[in-house]
Amino acid sequence: MRRLAVLAPASAWLALFVAAPAVVLLGIALGEADAGVPPFRPPFAADGTWQGSFANFATVLTDPFYRDAFLRSLVVAFATASLCLLIAYPMALAIARVPEARRTPLLLAVLLPFWTGFLIRVGAWIGLLRDAGWLNGVLRALGLIEAPLPLLYSDLAMYLGMVHAYLPFAVLPLHAVLARRDPALEEAAAGLGARPATVFLTVTLPLSAPGAAAAFLLVFIPAAGEFVIPDLLGPPEAQLVGRVLWGEFFQNRDWPLAAALAVVLLALLILPLRLFQRLEARP
Amino acid sequence: MLRAEGVAKRYGATVALEGLDLAIAPGEFFALLGGSGSGKTTLLRLVAGFETPDAGRLLLEGRDLVPLPPYRRPVAMMFQNYALFPHLDVFDNVAYGLRRAGVPSAELRRRVAEALALVRLAGLERRRPHRLSGGQRQRVALARSLVVRPRLLLLDEPLAALDAGLREATGFELRALQRATGAAFVMVTHDQAEAMALADRIGVLERGRLVQVGPPREVYERPATRFVATFLGGANLLAGTVRADGGVDCAEAGCVLRPAAPLARPAGSAVTLALRPERVRMRPEAADRAAAAEGEGPNATRGTVVEIAYRGELSTCLVRLDGGTALRVSRPSAEGVPARGTRVALAWPGEALTVLAD
Secondary structure, X not given: OHHHHHHHHHHHHHHHHHHHHHHXXXXXXXXXEOOOOOOEEOXXXXXXXXXXXXXXXXXXXXXXXXXXXXXXXXXXXXXXXHHHXXXXXXXXXXXXXXXXXXXXXXXXXXXXXXXXXXXXXXXXXXXXXXXXXXHHHHHXXXXXXXXXXXXXXXXXXXXXXXXXXXXXXXXXXXXXXXXXXXXXXXXXXXXXXXXXXXXXXHHHHHHOHHHHHHHHHHHHHHHHHOOHHHHHHOOOOOOOHHHHHHHHHHHOOOHHHHHHHHHHHHHHXXXXXXXXXXXXXXX | OEEEEEEEEEEOOEEEEEEEEEEEOOOOEEEEEEOOOOOHHHHHHHHHOOXXXXXXXXXXXXXXXXXXXXXXXXXXXXXXXXOOOOOOOHHHHHHHHHHHOOOOHHXXXXXXXXXXXXXXXXXXXXXXXXXXXXXXXXXXXXXXXXXXOOOEEEEEOOXXXXXXXXXXXXXXXXXHHHHHHOOEEEEEEOOHHHHHHHOOEEEEEXXXXXXXXXXXXXXXXXXXXXXXXXXXXXXXXEXXXXXXXXXXXXXXXXXXXXXXXXXXXXXXXXXXXXXXXXXXXXXEOOOOHHHXXXXXXXOEEEEEEEXXXXXXXXXXXXXXXXXXXXXXXXXXXXXXXXXXXXXXXXXXXXXHEEEOOO
């Protein structure tokens, strides 16, 4: 009973802002695009008869345009999450090895980018990378290049922006796990003949796996649906699912198709989450 | 085999160890006894290589240990909370050191099996540490340290995390293992009973200094300092002034103290003597004149029982002496304990008195 009372606000929040919109989304996805307000025909007519179809899902799953957008989004999200993990791990470990009193300023430094608006940070990258930007300017002033390097609107620019934006999400869970590690375990390993690198590989790293998984997912999930960064920094020809979704919704005004895209994306992201929960549930 | 020469270690302004000299013999069971902050764990960590001394040398069989990183020292350490690897099962925990040494797999399996048989854990190879009892974990930790055949095993409070009931049995096992392996054991403990029960020799640490080293019996019966006397077995301390005849006038006890050998100190100098609670003979004060001599003369006094603590086989009475001070007196509970408020006569033999250095 008391447990119910404690959980009630969270459950209500989830029902109102997660479950209900998901149901609405699914409803729209099963409908059909139609000129009007709203611009679709619901799957059930006013008298309750079924008039929807799964055509939108079929399109999303079979049309190479959408399939490639999904695939590319997953690849970009995977690469972003992997890069973030690789960069965040040494950062988190270094912070966790500093005496406790000195950790807070370092963690604040990790969070520092959040004090600037997200769009401003992306805009800053544009300023740095564009043809007449800082980086090209410096390279040209140094005489290293003649013509500006095409840095902006490339995969490089997109990944720079993505990793920069999502890095703190990877550092924090890793730090949480690494700060709690028992130094006696590492000493025990060293005492048994393990060199520092072996200690890291056989003790520190495996014991931080839950934190690494959390860090990976905390980056992977939002990155898979990310739309602003690839749109502003990435190459124009490569369509990510976030961009495609936005286009269907606002440019084509095909709400049902956009909703189907969103539902499939959601389903794709629940999969790794479930996997993570399995991993966590293990002792 | 292990020699410490003038070893010193400071943490900021705190002195952990100061000018420490110590020699451990091969195959010896040595206990470092001290309270918290006495530097006993620091010494262990210096030998294991987790800390570097500020001064002094640590020699293992003549070889200087200090420049060697922990993973190159032929020393194993058992941690207070065992530090078992939670992500590895019992077999892999025990095999860890052998794998680092590159022991071939057939020999590795044989040696792990031997080590687990030694600590009576055969059959639990695939258990993870969190599914073991405290006693089992302790034995896994022992097997893990012993399987690499260290010349020297360091044990940090090996029994402290065990239930009282398990402690004695595990202590006996520890002794047997030490004899079976022939390795030198250096154990750190704050528990004087544990140190005396297990060790061949005890070193008592007080604020970073070794104040006395010797076999348990000698350290217990002939404590060198005030600290050793009270830390081991809670001796009574009696202060007095030396008499010309080698005895000691002790006003607070209300009698003359006469050690077995007369004191060779100038008359009139201040001195403190230790008296073990169990060496004091206690009888109810006789009402009749015939026994009136009881409680008079040297090494004898009278008092009133003010507190009684029952400790199982022994009971300790706090006796307020007529001279003013209170004396702890313990006697076997089976012999009966006087009630609170009883007038008692106390006496002790001269050899029960130990003259302290400070």
